[in-house]
Amino acid sequence: MFERTPEVKVLRDPVHGYIHVDLRVVWDVINSSWFQRLRRIRQLGGAYMVYHCAEHTRFSHSLGVYEIVRRMVTEVEDIREALSEREKVTVMLAALLHDCGHGPYSHALESVTGVSHEVFTCRIIEEDTEITRILERCAPGLAKETADVIRHTCKNPLMTQLISSQLDADRMDYLLRDAYFTGTKYGVFDLERILRTLRVNGDKGLIIKKSGVFAVEYYIMARYHMYWQVYYHPVARSYEGIIHLLFRRLKETNAEQPLLKGIMDGGNMDLDTFFRMDEYTCSCAFDMLADSDDGILRDLALRIRDRKLFKYTDSDPETDQRIRTQLAQAGYDLKYYWFRDTVAQNPYTPYTVRKDNAIWVRMEDGSVREISEASNIVYSLIHGPANDDHKIFFPEIGG
Ligand code: NI
Secondary structure (H helix, E strand, O other): OOOEEEEEEEEEEOOOEEEEEEEHHHHHHHOOHHHHHHHHOEOOHHHHHOOOOOOOEHHHHHHHHHHHHHHHHHHOHHHHHHOOHHHHHHHHHHHHHOOOOOOOOHHHHHHHHOOOHHHHHHHHHHOOOHHHHHHHHHOOOHHHHHHHHHOOOOOOHHHHHHHOOOOOHHHHHHHHHHHHHHOOOOOOOOHHHHHHHEEEEHHHEEEEEHHHHHHHHHHHHHHHHHHHHHHOOHHHHHHHHHHHHHHHHHHHHOOOOHHHHHHHHHHHOOHHHHHHOOHHHHHHHHHHHOOOOOHHHHHHHHHHHHOOOOEEEEOOHHHHHHHHHHHHHOOOOOOOOOEEEEEEOOOOOOOOOOOOOOOEEEOOOOOEEEHHHHOHHHHHHHHOOOOEEEEEEEOOOOO
């Protein structure tokens, strides 16, 4: 048996109403310095440069994913029966900790360090940190079991499905949360209906009842719209791109910036250094670089601080060449003042492409179909025109 808290702790949350905690180990993880660190990492990278209220953090998202998983393992009868007590606690912990290895500015800096956040997440859980000790004190072996769910090496695939699949608690929370904090309405879908119609079906794992298909369609549409309206907004890409260029300049000039040294060292970073890498540290460092002797570093740092971002336009060979020529004539170093960025997105990837990870529907007659064969909307989305966007980014010439 796992130790409970003396009373159920509730944390108010604008998306879920309340986050409920009654397990001692969950409460201890929330109060650890590693989890509190997530308050200093924003959820959405550069999107707050577009949507000014999108300042919410990985801390609130992680609590939200935990709450959805907690509801799945307690309120969805099939899941409750399919998992042991220990598996339920493990998957709730994995939900809580799934993003604990995120560094500042999310994916923008993953491209600088070359290390994905999942690597740091598992290191933080297993490398004898405060988190490791909390988990092992609760039950020996729990740290590895939690990391196994996150890195998809867990013996029970249903546990991984709950936090990482095409219909998982991670996506459900971030769509709802990001829609709320950006003020866009596109990310809203009927979480209650999805939870009510979720089932477990032998080899397929999670499956949705036919009567839940409309709710899943809405969820997939939400994902489609949020990507284009929020996550791939060109202004956010411009901001993140300039951060990337600043790091390129730092590397190539060997400039001393002790606060950012960990990021420059990339994958070799020890966890004590990683702990200090948050958005407060970075913005402090950028502010110091705004006084740099190097003109390019100074200019890029000021652009980040004061939101003097690059302009953008659709990329094609002729436009790219014309703008590059103009920039060169105006004296800009193209290595630091021009970049091309391509984004693409599939709101749903069908079984024919990803066999291990599809959304299945249980029809009224008991047969099982993949969602794109049970829904006209999902079918149209995956058979429609290609979903990609190529843009170039550059400073306003003469600006
Ligand atoms: Ni997440």
